[in-house]
Amino acid sequence: MPLISFTDKGIFCAQGNFYIDPWQPVDKAVITHAHSDHARPGSQSYLCHRDTLPLLKLRLGPYNYQTVEWGEKINLNGVTVSLHPAGHIIGSSQVRIEYKGEVWVVSGDYKTEPDGISGVFEPIPCHTFISESTFGLPIYNWKPQHEIYHDIQNWVRSNEVAGKTSVLIGYSLGKAQRVLQALEEVTGNIYVHGAIWNVQETLLQAGFKLPAVNRITPETPKEAFKGSVIIAPPSADGSAWMRRFSPSSTGICSGWMQVRGNQRRRNADAGFALSDHADWPGLLQAIKDTGAQKVYITHGFQSVFSRYLNEIGIDASEVKTEFGTEDEEASTPTPEAAQ
Structure with a gap:
């Protein structure tokens, strides 16, 4: 049984009995960042980076929250879990999961160019890497x-x-x-x-x-x-x-x-073209820097990006999730009361 599986509630670690960015309420949720497609209400407890806590409270309300610093290791049912900078927004983190020498990294959303406020993306060596592909086409190549x-x-x-x-x-x-x-x-x-x-x-x-x-x-x-x-x-x-x-x-x-x-x-x-996500070169470099033997590609241009990775010798597969696109608020109505 793999250390991580993809379920109808989200990305699940059975050994640790926790979910990462679940899209349905669960007992234990590990949250990469506070955007609404990755942080949803209703779970019994939430684990996040310290800088994400005030944003989760703003967006989700009062829940049972636990915070850690980047690189701080905690033990969940024998699984070692730590959070590392993703560079996406303030507090955004990648989740490193280790059990019996096997390491997976769930990157959430990330960008590789430092922006001065979100933390500097940290490539994490791992056996298996789960990556977004929001801008996974060669046309997306950001200016500095x-x-x-x-x-x-x-x-x-x-x-x-x-x-x-x-x-x-x-x-x-x-x-x-x-x-x-x-x-x-x-x-x-x-x-x-x-x-x-x-x-x-x-x-x-x-x-x-x-x-x-x-x-x-x-x-x-x-x-x-x-x-x-x-x-x-x-x-x-x-x-x-x-x-x-x-x-x-x-x-x-x-x-x-x-x-x-x-x-x-x-x-x-x-x-x-100011984006909080990695561009095509950034995605490729981030994946190569992990040294991962297996890569799972989530939301974005999964089919194109995973096919390209396979063509250059990186074993990649598509995974369907309920994570959204960059403009998470694009379909949200704006009541005059929010003025």
């Missing part, structure tokens, strides 16, 4: 983060000259914090949607240092938005909530913007 930040800054400056408010779309947990990094150099006049404000306040209370922002409320006068920058989640894009910022220019921050047609389809004025 500092270049994308420079593009965002120049775009904001040009909008200011044109008398337009800059509206940047990026999901509230992960992307918004990186966009704030980019904006620090060009403006201190930043307004955010309520969903982003909630994450901001949670992180500030947890001790993270983030740029100051203003929350958009129904009482915020329209004049306040002139010459400012707005950060909003994908769920707000195209909604009535956006009309108050006119005249404005909208830029979408997403790895999907690597394909120019996506910018046109989203009716955006600008697209910035």
Whole structure:
């Protein structure tokens, strides 16, 4: 029997009697990060990295939580479990599982370029590696983060000259914090949607240092938005909530913007391919660095990516999961109460 199996509740370690990022309630859940497709409510207990705890409390509410530091080993029914940096968002971790000398690593979501706030991705030697493939096509090859930040800054400056408010779309947990990094150099006049404000306040209370922002409320006068920058989640894009910022220019921050047609389809004025996931070269390098003899490919371009791995001599198989895509909030309605 393999150390890890794939069940209708999620990724399961029978020997340790725990699940990793289960999509149904279970007794023991080990959580890689706080995005809603990986952290779901209803389980009896949750194990996560210390930095993930406040975000889980925000999103799931009060539960039985246990936290560990990166690299700290714990014993679950004879199985040694430790969490290691994934570089995806704040607190995001890979799960290393060892039993009788056999090592599996469940990577969750990850990116290999350090972003300055999410921890630096750590390749972990293992026998079997479970990898996402959100951007598992050769077309996805990210520019360095500092270049994308420079593009965002120049775009904001040009909008200011044109008398337009800059509206940047990026999901509230992960992307918004990186966009704030980019904006620090060009403006201190930043307004955010309520969903982003909630994450901001949670992180500030947890001790993270983030740029100051203003929350958009129904009482915020329209004049306040002139010459400012707005950060909003994908769920707000195209909604009535956006009309108050006119005249404005909208830029979408997403790895999907690597394909120019996506910018046109989203009716955006600008697209910035800023992703919290590894690109094609990053995925390949991460997998090679593990030295894994077997690789399982989850959500994304599983068939293309796993086929390529097999062609270059890495034994790979597809696994279907309920994990989502980069824009986890894209289908979430935006109530006016969340302003």
